[in-house]
Amino acid sequence: xxxxxxxxxxxxxxxxxxxxxxxxxxxxxxxxxxxxxxxxxxxxxxxxxxxxxxxxxxxxxxxxxxxxxxxxxxxxxxxxxxxxxxxxxxxxxxxxxxxxxxxxxxxxxxxxxxxxxxxxxxxxxxxxxxxxxxxxxxxxxxxxxxxxxxxxxxxxxxxxxxxxxxxxxxxxxxxxxxxxxxxxxxxxxxxxxxxxxxxxxxxxxxxxxxxxxxxxxxxxxxxxxxxxxxxxxxxxxxxxxxxxxxxxxxxxxxxxxxxxxxxxxxxxxxxxxxxxxxxxxxxxxxxxxxxxxxxxxxxxxxxxxxxxxxxxxxxxxxxxxxxxxxxxxxxxxxxxxxxxxxxxxxxxxxxxxxxxxxxxxxxxxxxxxxxxxxxxxxxxxxx
Amino acid sequence: xxxxxxxxxxxxxxxxxxxxxxxxxxxxxxxxxxxxxxxxxxxxxxxxxxxxxxxxxxxxxxxxxxxxxxxxxxxxxxxxxxxxxxxxxxxxxxxxxxxxxxxxxxxxxxxxxxxxxxxxxxxxxxxxxxxxxxxxxxxxxxxxxxxxxxxxxxxxxxxxxxxxxxxxxxxxxxxxxxxxxxxxxxxxxxxxxxxxxxxxxxxxxxxxxxxxxxxxxxxxxxxxxxxxxxxxxxxxxxxxxxxxxxxxxxxxxxxxxxxxxxxxxxxxxxxxxxxxxxxxxxxxxxxxxxxxxxxxxxxxxxxxxxxxxxxxxxxxxxxxxxxxxxxxxxxxxxxxxxxxxxxxxxxxxxxxxxxxxxxxxxxxxxxxxxxxxxxxxxxxxxx
Numbered sequence: 014x015x016x017x018x019x020x021x022x023x024x025x026x027x028x029x030x031x032x033x034x035x036x037x038x039x040x041x042x043x044x045x046x047x048x049x050x051x052x053x054x055x056x057x058x059x060x061x062x063x064x065x066x067x068x069x070x071x072x073x074x075x076x077x078x079x080x081x082x083x084x085x086x087x088x089x090x091x092x093x094x095x096x097x098x099x100x101x102x103x104x105x106x107x108x109x110x111x112x113x114x115x116x117x118x119x120x121x122x123x124x125x126x127x128x129x130x131x132x133x134x135x136x137x138x139x140x141x142x143x144x145x146x147x148x149x150x151x152x153x154x155x156x157x158x159x160x161x162x163x164x165x166x167x168x169x170x171x172x173x174x175x176x177x178x179x180x181x182x183x184x185x186x187x188x189x190x191x192x193x194x195x196x197x198x199x200x201x202x203x204x205x206x207x208x209x210x211x212x213x214x215x216x217x218x219x220x221x222x223x224x225x226x227x228x229x230x231x232x233x234x235x236x237x238x239x240x241x242x243x244x245x246x247x248x249x250x251x252x253x254x255x256x257x258x259x260x261x262x263x264x265x266x267x268x269x270x271x272x273x274x275x276x277x278x279x280x281x282x283x284x285x286x287x288x289x290x291x292x293x294x295x296x297x298x299x300x301x302x303x304x305x306x307x308x309x310x311x312x313x314x315x316x317x318x319x320x321x322x323x324x325x326x327x328x329x330x331x332x333x334x335x336x337x338x339x340x341x342x343x344x345x346x347x348x349x350x351x352x353x354x355x356x357x358x359x360x361x362x363x364x365x366x367x368x369x370x371x372x373x374x375x376x377x378x379x380x381x382x383x384x385x386x387x388x389x390x391x392x393x394x395x396x
Numbered sequence: 397x398x399x400x401x402x403x404x405x406x407x408x409x410x411x412x413x414x415x416x417x418x419x420x421x422x423x424x425x426x427x428x429x430x431x432x433x434x435x436x437x438x439x440x441x442x443x444x445x446x447x448x449x450x451x452x453x454x455x456x457x458x459x460x461x462x463x464x465x466x467x468x469x470x471x472x473x474x475x476x477x478x479x480x481x482x483x484x485x486x487x488x489x490x491x492x493x494x495x496x497x498x499x500x501x502x503x504x505x506x507x508x509x510x511x512x513x514x515x516x517x518x519x520x521x522x523x524x525x526x527x528x529x530x531x532x533x534x535x536x537x538x539x540x541x542x543x544x545x546x547x548x549x550x551x552x553x554x555x556x557x558x559x560x561x562x563x564x565x566x567x568x569x570x571x572x573x574x575x576x577x578x579x580x581x582x583x584x585x586x587x588x589x590x591x592x593x594x595x596x597x598x599x600x601x602x603x604x605x606x607x608x609x610x611x612x613x614x615x616x617x618x619x620x621x622x623x624x625x626x627x628x629x630x631x632x633x634x635x636x637x638x639x640x641x642x643x644x645x646x647x648x649x650x651x652x653x654x655x656x657x658x659x660x661x662x663x664x665x666x667x668x669x670x671x672x673x674x675x676x677x678x679x680x681x682x683x684x685x686x687x688x689x690x691x692x693x694x695x696x697x698x699x700x701x702x703x704x705x706x707x708x709x710x711x712x713x714x715x716x717x718x719x720x721x722x723x724x725x726x727x728x729x730x731x732x733x734x735x736x737x738x739x740x741x742x743x744x745x746x747x748x749x750x751x752x753x754x755x756x757x758x759x760x761x762x763x764x765x766x767x768x769x770x771x772x773x774x775x776x777x778x779x
Contacts, residue, residue, distance in 0.1 A: 063455060072478060090484040092476075112494035137449070253468075388459045
């Protein structure tokens, strides 16, 4: 298998970008990544987008992106794995370069979610869940995540304050990231006093609905030698699935797909959880970061709730998680998230993260998931 | 790059499968393919589906398929490139095996299109076209294909009878395929007397709206040695894009992406158009087969119209095209088509095509496209 490296990144500030059409989001992030890489060509494009058809009535977005980038006729395909679409696209781009089918691949993650009503957005996101036996009967992701949070709280005696601490930490990190959608700090009281979306989850336990795009340029190790900046190697790739039907999960507090994807990535990179110096983790809801850091092996099961309150996962802690603000503060245009996480880790490993820099970070990890961990993607990056 | 072979195929009879849910379509075709391959494991699943979210309110279909196949926790991702989603999924599966990321990959193509109204189906398909500047103003694929047909007829003095001959040929082939949605023969008069959908295209110039799935099992050449049946190697892979905006095409009679994808596949396989003994070509509308066989190099430009009337592309002709009935007679569940084409070519190269067998066929080609050739996929198979 050929070695694969990230040589360019491009990410925009996410938000409610009313005046920026889907195609412009694609072009904006992609041109930044190509410029950053300093490559003179792109052989193929892989686009991660969860529901462009439902949110913008535009499927076939990969060909559209290639066209508006002036990169047609290169191959361009879209990859979808619900909210893990960005991570899945990164994996597909990795396979294209590793196989030799392409030498320089642009991996783009994009979602435009605010062009439809809030109800339509919630319904669109719910298509990532079990349609026939759960969504059809009214289940939504905030509701299902609340059930997971409730189960975790019962099992491990966690309190709403434990959940809130994750949002407080990620907003504090986002306040140091000029590209975060939310750059305001919040307190535990702010979270607990925000409107209750689905008990025990308050509004500030939930990541926002956002528009945005992020892109990375991948290439072979050989081509990477000619890159403008230090190449960041992708040394571990893991992806796994689990039933997307919560009612069929033996234990709501487990995210088995995350554990399996992580084990695969650690094995490929010949690394252990203790080797990871910085991580971007899928905090779509605060409870998800708590469960995820347990599955990633950063903390023992049941102790994820204490990581944020103790400072373990904060900048300056043993294993900083979501230094870029996470989905909570950076924003969560679903298809873009997995790629934006990669952009943040590459920025950290380049030592270009400014006020949010994790000193001396050389090994980083991204974890992206979809449909309550029905799909999970883990990548390990090394400087 | 590792060599990749098809060791198993599974395809169902397409149609209006009211009583078969999306997940059952996935399981049906997949289990056939795994059984045919005789493999004892699957390392990864790639699903081609164009618009499962719009047609069935179920995104995240790859994880759903893995779950209902009992194959979770293996990696499972969806690939989309409009009506070329099946071909794009085949290419992604090829890259996974060629890279060594996976050794045995199940590539599944699926679409359930009849659970929504006819208008919603047409609208869903139209999301593969330019939303902001064409679809929004009422353009539909029958309408845009009619413009292409009109331009071709003016340029090359083609008549409706030339278009009709393609449908007549493909229905004659479908009548020999027990898995074709339509197994009735038709005449040129039947086509010309069928309702006019978009002048000059009659109803019988158009492929049907179908439900269905098709699957292939890919593996490395080494693992293929242990397969139950003769492995069929994939020796050429080509994919290309073009503007999806018809108004920006310099020449409506050209499908540049098909020509580029074909050149890439021929170069990789070290083959020329004259080497191809049997082909499955994307006849979503009769005009598309005519333009495609020109871009594939089977006939000179402007002579595609004469291929069906002269018998050149019929069974027994110099280069039989769509022996399985094509999209027109086999049916066209969009995401499944590119994979179903591969199943037909593998069946031909195995010598198992029965009444529709192309004698001694050893080299075959599939061409799948989406959004009026905004995306085009070409694969070359060798026994």
